[in-house]
Amino acid sequence: MARSDPKNRTRYWWDTHTPGLSLMCADFTTQKFSPHTHDGFVIAITEAGGSIIKSRGIEGEARTSTLLVFNPAEVHSGGMGWSERWRYRSLYLTTSALDVVAQGLGVASVPYFLRNIFDDADLITGYLRLHRALEDGHDLFQERELLFATFGLLYERHGSGGGRLDDPPQDQVLLQQVVEIMNDLYADNLLLDDISAMVGLTPFQLIGLFKRTLGLTPHTYLTQIRLKRACHYLSLGMPIVHVASATGFYDQSALTKQFKRCYGITPLQFQAAACRPGL
Numbered sequence: 001m002a003r004s005d006p007k008n009r010t011r012y013w014w015d016t017h018t019p020g021l022s023l024m025c026a027d028f029t030t031q032k033f034s035p036h037t038h039d040g041f042v043i044a045i046t047e048a049g050g051s052i053i054k055s056r057g058i059e060g061e062a063r064t065s066t067l068l069v070f071n072p073a074e075v076h077s078g079g080m081g082w083s084e085r086w087r088y089r090s091l092y093l094t095t096s097a098l099d100v101v102a103q104g105l106g107v108a109s110v111p112y113f114l115r116n117i118f119d120d121a122d123l124i125t126g127y128l129r130l131h132r133a134l135e136d137g138h139d140l141f142q143e144r145e146l147l148f149a150t151f152g153l154l155y156e157r158h159g160s161g162g163g164r165l166d167d168p169p170q171d172q173v174l175l176q177q178v179v180e181i182m183n184d185l186y187a188d189n190l191l192l193d194d195i196s197a198m199v200g201l202t203p204f205q206l207i208g209l210f211k212r213t214l215g216l217t218p219h220t221y222l223t224q225i226r227l228k229r230a231c232h233y234l235s236l237g238m239p240i241v242h243v244a245s246a247t248g249f250y251d252q253s254a255l256t257k258q259f260k261r262c263y264g265i266t267p268l269q270f271q272a273a274a275c276r277p278g279l
Helices: 095-105 121-136 140-158 171-185 192-198 203-213 218-235 240-246 252-263 267-274
Strands: 008-014 021-028 032-036 041-049 051-055 058-062 067-070 076-079 086-093
Touching (some): 021 121, 041 121, 086 095, 086 121, 095 192, 095 203, 171 192, 203 218, 218 240, 240 252, 240 267
Antiparallel strands (some): 008 021, 032 076, 041 067, 051 076
């Protein structure tokens, strides 16, 4: 739902894939938050401008170089301060969403955060990617991958309590099992949670396995498998819309986007070249 105030525009919605997760895109010029709390966990990432925030009796600044984190029921307030604009994205996780994260990470409970402002560039980038993927809403595999990767890193690096994230054993054996699953089921609606369960890992452990052994995320690797199969079908002259369906892409547009991103050409260009007479 979008708010119509021309000086303070917001769009707020509930995620369709993760129960208890809601999101907001905000673009403020005069907004002032009175002291308040949220039932759930709050993450906020500034995209432009900034604001002054107060929590635990400490005043700090929200900038593009900072990540805001608030524990459930933690009182905080904020306002424009020095900035003429504050554009940010935020995530709100109630108990059910936090349970999904905890299960995916293999931890017993949610850690508590002793600070509200963090300046980790990789976390900021990760949460922006996660929010945009959730906004797009077309790739549940990637959404879950980013969800567990970002929260896993945040929990490990800055959380107090909540359990230790163990390294998975037998990397090469497990990797081969996962690769075989992906090659067999690439056309299906594969979910990170399902693949993890098939090999006895948590989703976060699976992400770590791929990063250690291949330097790729599971989603990136699966996309490569799908693109290779798409090339095969395209070279046979199959219509692009059917190729997208046969290789596990959401639609023709998703196939084209990934194809051009990886290969620098469109599926149509590839097919026109691959199907030329005499090849």
